[in-house]
Amino acid sequence: MELEQKERRLTWKNYLMIGSMLFGMFFGAGNLIFPLHLGQLAGNHWGLATIGFLLSGTLLPLLSIIAISITRSEGIYDVARPIGKHYALIFLILVHATLGPLFATPRTATVPFELGIAPHIPADQTSLYLAIYSAIFFLITYRLSSRQSRIIDVIGRLLNPLFLVLLAIIFLFAFLSPMGQASHATATTAYTHGALTNGFLQGYNTMDALAGLAFGVTVVTSIKLLGTHKPKNIALATAKSGALSMGIEALIYLALILIGATSLNQFKLSANGGIVFAQIANHYMGAVGDAILATLATVTCITTAMGLVTAFAQDFHKHFPKISYLAFLRFTCGISFLIANIGLTQIIAWSTPVLMFLYPLAITLIILAILSPLFKQSSFVYRVTTIFTLIPAIFDMIHALPPLLAQTAFARSMTAFATHYLPLFKLGFDWIPFAAVGFLIGIGGYTLRNISLNWHLNRQNLTDENDTDH
Incomplete structure (x- = not known):
């Protein structure tokens, strides 16, 4: 054994x-x-x-x-x-x-x-x-x-x-x-x-x-x-x-x-x-x-x-x-x-919107996992990036719905809004700027938190040293 x-x-x-x-x-x-x-x-x-x-x-x-x-x-x-x-x-x-x-x-x-x-x-x-x-x-x-x-x-x-x-x-x-x-x-x-x-x-x-x-x-x-x-x-x-x-x-x-x-x-x-x-x-x-x-x-x-x-x-x-x-x-x-x-045609038709929703989330998750040693797998960085990516992913999913659902008033209004306001939406890459902004905010928050913790720790050490001297 x-x-x-x-x-x-x-x-x-x-x-x-x-x-x-x-x-x-x-x-x-x-x-x-x-x-x-x-x-x-x-x-x-x-x-x-x-x-x-x-x-x-x-x-x-x-x-x-x-x-x-x-x-x-x-x-x-x-x-x-x-x-x-x-x-x-x-x-x-x-x-x-x-x-x-x-x-x-x-x-x-x-x-x-x-x-x-x-x-x-x-x-x-x-x-x-x-x-x-x-x-x-x-x-x-x-x-x-x-x-x-x-x-x-x-x-x-x-x-x-x-x-x-x-x-x-x-x-x-x-x-x-x-x-x-x-x-x-x-x-x-x-x-x-x-x-x-x-x-x-x-x-x-x-x-x-x-x-x-x-x-x-x-x-x-x-x-x-x-x-x-x-x-x-x-x-x-x-x-x-x-x-x-x-x-x-x-x-x-x-x-x-x-x-x-x-x-x-x-x-x-x-x-x-x-x-x-x-x-x-x-x-x-x-x-x-x-x-x-x-x-x-x-x-x-x-x-x-x-x-x-x-x-x-x-x-x-x-x-x-x-x-x-x-x-x-x-x-x-x-x-x-x-x-x-x-049948294959129906399977492909219904899988496309799901892929347009999941792929941006999966790509950002993969990148976060690879970069995670840089921010010690901070949940804050993961969560903020994912929340920002989720927004365009929903619009992409609605835009890729099969014709029967894509022609509804709700789907058309959502697509029109995204076309007008989301950069790179027509190319299918609108999730990239959103994910980038989310990641930068997450990294910024993580960095500020570390600076704050280090400042409090140094202050506490100085206080302890002063108490020891007295």
Whole structure:
């Protein structure tokens, strides 16, 4: 028993396995289709769009993992705890509901279905086939996630290599026989003058910054299972593994965006990245390409689904220990199955306003966590910054509501007010000046408080010295 408790130094093979697990949990079919569509939208401005997308699609998730490391947290609740325990619990529930059974997890089943199955079945039987496919999908996800100790093996050693081999086949064809030059592709109007900012906002769709906070508990659990228990060593292992997985993602995103841009020489602008991916696969390999795409999308989405349902079950079991990990796992898989059958279009429509609300709060929380050693995790700094960020986040959420709700008198008046009075609202970055002002006020208050405390302490010391002299 004594040997089992000894601290184990992780090898590069261990870091590779954890990084591979993280990559598998992050990289779903959405991570395939959004950069491809971005490439088509950006056309010959794909370079600037790529920089924007990488900032929000890879840098923010990496920063969220680093935030877990710096604060030595084990999940969303710990990172948000300085704001207050009630806020931390509410934020945890909102993020896990978004990443879990309400939006992201159901999407892991509907996206591969739309890519690989829906184009080959009669339209009037889509609902039936989706129900069968999603049931099998979530049964497999539940089975593979039921034993926590096997998650790193299943994702890192089995599913990820298969995914990378399939993706490499498509990349090989695309780069050996390109469909044209990206410089000849025409950009859409929005990307002609705003490629960088629009690319950044497209990165929200991956949900990876939120996922980085949610996956923290899974990463820490896996590291501990490998024999590392000291907080400092866990933090270092988390940061190294995160950098490795995000580096791989960045390279894949770069290739996908470039392929998307070159595809405009062969195809018209598609409604979404799923359509263009299917066109590219079929262009190079015909029916074999369709089969590879269906397999690729299913494999990568199962790895992401495993990461999402595991993080959900582990985090909620930690805060509600009377309910078992398996019970929470069954709950999230079951609800995800039901929501998936609503359909991909409705899932995306309702997830957008939620993301516009949560992302500013998540970004400021990540930055605060990274900078927290400078102000000793002062609750005042956290709270003031969050309160200021909350104001524009609410307006952004209302502005992004589905058309049925966006056209109500209340929503239109709120949007008109924000357009007139909130700087950067039209660009989707109105939260930045608010967060900056909140942070400066918080830091100012924290500094003044320290100055006051030091002044009183010095005065007390002088008084004590005078009393001693007398």
